[in-house]
Amino acid sequence: MEFGKLSKTELKTLQAQLAKKFDACKAMGLKLNMARGKPSAEQLDLSLDMLDQITSRSNVVLPDGTDCRNYGLADGLPEMRGMLGKMMGLPAENVIVGGNSSLNMMFDAISCCMTHGLPGGKPWCLEEHRKFLCPSPGYDRHFGVTEYFGFELITVPMLPTGPDMDVVEKLVFSDPDIKGIWCVPKYSNPTGITYSDETVRRFAALKPAAPDFRIFWDNAYCVHDLTDTPDHLLNLWDECQKAGNPDLPVFFASTSKITFPGAGVAAMGASDNNLQVFRKHYKYQTIGPDKLNQLRHLLFLKKVGGIPAQMCRQRAIIAPKFEAVEQIFEQELAGKGVAAWTKPNGGYFISVDVTPGCAKRTVALCKEAGVTLTGAGATFPYHKDPQDSNIRVAPTYPPLEEVKQAAKLFCLCAQMAVCEKLLES
Template identity: 45%
Template sequence: MSLLELSSEERAEITTAVRQAYEDLKAKNLALDLTRGKPSAEQLDISEELLSLPGAGNHTTPSGEDVRNYGNLTGIKEIRSLWAQLINTPMENVIAADSSSLNIMFDLVSWATTFGTVDSPRPWGQEEVVKWLCPVPGYDRHFAITEHFGFQMIPVPMTPDGPCLETVAELLKDPQVKGMWTVPMFSNPSGVTFTEEVARALASMEAAAPDFRIIWDNAYALHTLTAEVPEVLPILDYAAQAGNPNRFWVMSSTSKITQAGAGVAFFASSTANLEWYGKHASVRGIGPNKVNQWAHVEFFKDPAGVRAVMDKHAKSLAPKFAAVLEILEERLGKYEIAQWTKPTGGYFISLDVMDGTATRVVELAKAAGIALTSAGSSFPLGHDPLDRNIRLAPSLPPLSEVRECMDGVATCVLLAALEKIQA
């Protein structure tokens, strides 16, 4: 029963009902928020014990390090060993830092711009222009970094298996293309997980720039919504086998696993890249918060402990994602005016509404007391050329609010579509 195929009389009848539903929605004076992928209070409570760790007197690791003191830029051995197992990377190639992987990514781009990478003929800042590939829809905080440095960001369409390889291969013929953003597992916002074929292709693909870098952000690698735990691909192995050992800057963190604002971030890469990183990081600071790193080891104990924590997160998140998908299907499925992803992990659902209506949907929702992420936020410079994509983030509100919020969003999607059809 596509809205586009209805008779004018049928459409008028539906319009009357939807407009009334929207007025009823506004009359509720809601104050709901579906904007950011923050953990809920219930999720944060999962790691409440962490706040009492490592405990008085427990300050020396099994490797003999007093975590209270300065030093050890690479982080304590115990947390590096634990996380290396989870991200399928040798411990020697993993650095444990402070709480934010975004900080590390900013530093990497900043230092490459100022000093150049180990493979750069000159610092990126001395190039006439630096171009950066941005799979879309993608992660707005990633795009904000390359926008901040004035890079020319080039959208690359996503497929169900990862970024379009044909597009990437063509763009890499340009030596001014210096990098690419990726979220290879449960991608933000689509939930796509790259296949091994795509990962190997990105590792081996010829690039005109000798210092081409891919930021491989495993932000959601452990965040499954089901009992299935996909393998984290050994991307550094693929790169070394392909003769491009320095291509990947790999990220991970505990930010949505333990305390979101007080976790541990990880950077993994080739030996040469880590030495380059250390050269600059050792000037920026003397060492990370090793007390927090040791507390995390005491909390998790081993990879099985991390998995047990993630199972608790899934039990909190899965019903909210199910509610979003149920309401979208129930309210919009029969009208054929919207499509949405059905992720099995991560923190987001990507909603595509009728072309040219996403901005209007967000406006209608705001007027009804429902805050959504700005239309276009999943595209470089916030510009979605089709004005259709909206990122949904159901993690923070209680389940009852998620249901109420999504019912309202569905009403706004319908109303915006009807307005456009009848314009």
């Protein structure tokens, strides 16, 4: 029963049925939040033991004499650089482990380029026009950073293989005002896809017009598998070395969704040439990161059998939520021509494309019935989805039963929105 094939009379009947269900939902007084990629309390409990790793009886002095309580060690604990470097696919010596937020490290990297620039270019703040590529749908906070710094945000379509590389190559090759591109290469936010090998190789082989063009490779979900058939991402570091483009990418990751979102450990990585610029920035910015929290992470993650083991425990909590949402979407929406959605092998999001022109209305209806979703349009530059179609669904935060309720409500609201739209036309 495709909605588009229904007569106006049939649609009106349907609308009345949906409205009745909606009123019943509203009467339940739901108060659920599926807006952000936020781990649930149950997930956070997985890392509670981390808090016992350093206590008053611990040894906080490393074998080399470094007292983790005191100042210093701007690059972070060497062993932590190794652990996160391995996770990111980078040599430890090219990794800087920082504070609790990889977003902060990305922001600082852009800020550093704004005020000081990169080899071959001038400070970006002195560029009259500066532009940044934003594969969309994408991560709103990425886009926000470059919007804050006055970049023109240029939408690049997202394909099942990653950003449309024909578009990327053409733009980057021809326009020296384009200084970078935001990428979430594995389990992309929000579409959940992983860049294909060809996409990664084409990134590594880019020939940008701007000598100071950089790929901001936010590998936020690099170990966040949810199924027995996880995606595999080609290593951009290796590919860039092969392609003779080692300075092209800057890598980011964190333990925010491995341990604690608010008290995790973030890392960045880059070539020696790039690190020379960023290390100078950090040299003036701080006397060093919180090494105790790094030590806490190191001891805990080793104790639980490493990052992969910890991620298995995370998966056990998250995967059923994704499965539940997909099952409900399948039951409620399949064959109706109302929406298409992704079935990711990992990450934090399901991306839904409702009938164009219906995303805002769907989100508003959900809100009315007590379920907060990411604002429609948030996944596009300037919060403007040209199709008004994409909605990011984040199933991790509420408990499973609530996720189910929310998913059902979502399906109802999407159908209502499409009904309305069809009746208008």
